Amino acid sequence: MAKTILVGANHAGTACANTILSYPNQELTIYDQNSNISFLGCGMALWIGEQIHSGDGLFYAKPQDFLTKGAKVNMESQVLSVDYDKKTVKVQLKDGQVIEDHYDNLVFATGSIPNRIPVKGFDLENVQMVKLYQNAAEVIEKLKNKGEFKKVCVLGGGYIGVELAEAFQRLGLEVTLIDMVDRILAGYFDAPFSDELKNRMEEHCIKLALGEKVEEFLGEGKVSGVKTDKGVYDADMVICAVGFRPNASLGADHLKLYQNGAYLVNRKQQTSDPSVYAIGDCASLYDNARGRENYIALATNAVRSGVVAGHNICGTPVESLGVQGSSALGIYGYKLACTGLSLAAAEREGMDVSYEDYEDTQFPAFMEVENPKVKIRIVYKKEDKKIVGCQLGSSYDATAIIHFFSLAIQKGLTMPELPLVDLFFMPHFNQPYNYVTRTGLNWLNKELGLKG
Template identity: 40%
Template sequence: MKVIVIGCTHAGTAAVKTLAKLNNNIDITVYEKNNNVSFLSCGIALYVGGVAKDVNQLFYSSPDELTSLGAKMFMEHEVLEINSEKKQVIVKDLQTGKEKVDTYDKLVMTTGSWPIVPPIEGINLDNILLSKNFNQANEIIAKAKDIKHITVIGAGYIGVELVEAFALNGKQVTLIDGEDRILNKYLDKEFTDIVETEFAARNIELALQQTVVKFEGNEQGKVTKVVTTKGEYQTDLVILCVGFRPNTALLKGKVDLLPNGAIKINEYMQSSDPNIYAAGDSCAVNYNPTGEQVYIPLATNAVRMGTLVGYNLAGQKLKYMGTQGTSGLHIFGYNMASTGLTEVSAAVANIAYEKVEIAENNRPEFMPSYDPVQLKVLFDKDTRQILGAQIISKADMTQMINTLSVCIQTKMTIDELGFIDFFFQPHFNKPWNTLNQAGLVALETNKEKNGKMAEYIK
């Protein structure tokens, strides 16, 4: 069997490594537009901020490694067309310009995503940059070195992380977003308020509830001003972080897609064409809190899905269990994470929910130090199944969100959460684990005995 893999970042790399190790009798051919594989774009802010000293350490594989596993690696090769009926692809060598036709038995679409570039006047001015791949990371580093003011557009994870990195490097920073608060897709207001307060204390300018209408530049063609619906901001450099869209134009009209172009897949990672598999940012994910197929571009999803593609192509059938969209963030000493639905996304999905909120210290107060922890857990009003959770603390309590991700995936109820077996050791936690506390408080609330159990478990 011959397998062609198109694109080799996270999902593609995982698919190739898994397939090659499980079945070395399969012919694996990889076509990748770039000259590298497996770049961790989530590390760009760490590189920009000087935490990651060597950018080469942001790669966890290489063309040489994949070649050593038996894959035929064609770097800087772009697939121009897919003929799904004939099982053919037309490929262009970007170095020579030559084109060729190749055939496959199974095709793996791991083409990933690309930053959204809105059609704004002046968008092509110099010093308006994207933040996605290795070359862009180096360009950001080079151009940010000697300038004073940087404007970041988009207050999601990437934008917020870059703002922190620039601020730590002594830059003046403006963060622009159309929503009324930062990180609104991942955390509810009481959590984002904490981060915004930290930004204000560090003189980071937040320009929220406004959208960019124009970029202005100087005679040299470099951006000098960002004009929004509410104001004007002088700047030396702009980083666009307004979201991503899947790279799936090659399959338009050939397989079932979401409206944004994400490939719909079944539980074995196959598209509507059983000979075409898909994984990572190019496709939709099964979102367990709602049961719907949605677009959540995350490296963790990509690696899991790519690995499943490898197993299924090798003949070891494994089902995709879906995702909760679990993610974490570290900003100015705060550790935060979320999984599943927030109050905002639950309302948008018209899901009737209840919530329990815990404000506690992470360790007993007799210990020499302890930190406040803020936890929120959402659960279904009728079934009481856990739907989502968020946490923030100076202490690293984020693994609790991984635990709650498992709870959502296994359809655990909030009441069951109160009695899960967690260890107690004063160096790490309290006799009643914070997650137990959430479950017990919810249970008492359900029995209309507010406060009694909450007082007891402390």
């Protein structure tokens, strides 16, 4: 019976373990240095902002689940090293005992590590990292002392930073969001979409200090402010949400790595050592929009990679289909979703691209309901007209449309094909020619020199 050792049991590891344990005659041993598994960090802002009353629902699995299915599970245990020639791992268990364990297949699901800002004062009290359940619980516990915490600086204008800024403002705190880039969510959306969120955040009195570089955390013992190259901002708490890096130290000296240090894997999730797999945030993936390897740390990607690895370990050949990096968020009632590349991202990639914008109401005009507008942008390559990206935004929840465009990118759908795609119509839900087909028709009319 082949034995698999799984290092890490969060999203990717949980998916991999469940897949392996669905097969007969599999021996699985799990080591994880945390005390819990499957924490949905995407719900952290909801918990901190008191939009949900407890963090308990942010878990969808527990270690006991794997024990029940026949795995050996060792929580709060750290893998110290790997001997790839002998196929053994050295592990320090919860009780401090150090053991050696043998594997036939090894799976790294070690995730990612929050980036630290290398400036003076980072170790001051109340400078907080945010990733784990414990991180969120610590922030919530501290904020119970309402007299001590009135001003919060959030560092990072990505999804986590933006969502946490909203969460703290909902609690009545004075919030400043600081980012080196001159736009929030610049890695995901073009200006027409990110500016809508910017306006809403400013309407709710969140100060946006964009295009500023953090130089120092101020304070003695406890943080009292953040100094940037353009100003000083008072803060009783600082939240660092400036991205993640792959946790790939165990194999860095033996396995091939992607340019950012993640394990380089094939479509079966195998590393350069065929008996070693890497999944989730510690591994590279194939980006269909870019047509190359990339690193996109999302729970959805992690889960799929775990499923792929699990099947291949058990003898069923399965290959990843690649990813488009689909994501979405909602801030102050405005919902944004994207997949593939924004115009700015495609141009940074060196692609010769163009785009088509369109905006229309969700429902026909005769519907006597609230009828918000939906804004959409489709990015495509000029040469072959293949769609490589889509963004949409609305106060209406139209985010599910992004699933269609994710598949469109994966399958190589072109702009000339878009107007003729079979989409349903029912006035309760959409228009006869909705913003998807209308965007394609408008593009086609321009190409043919016709009137809209």
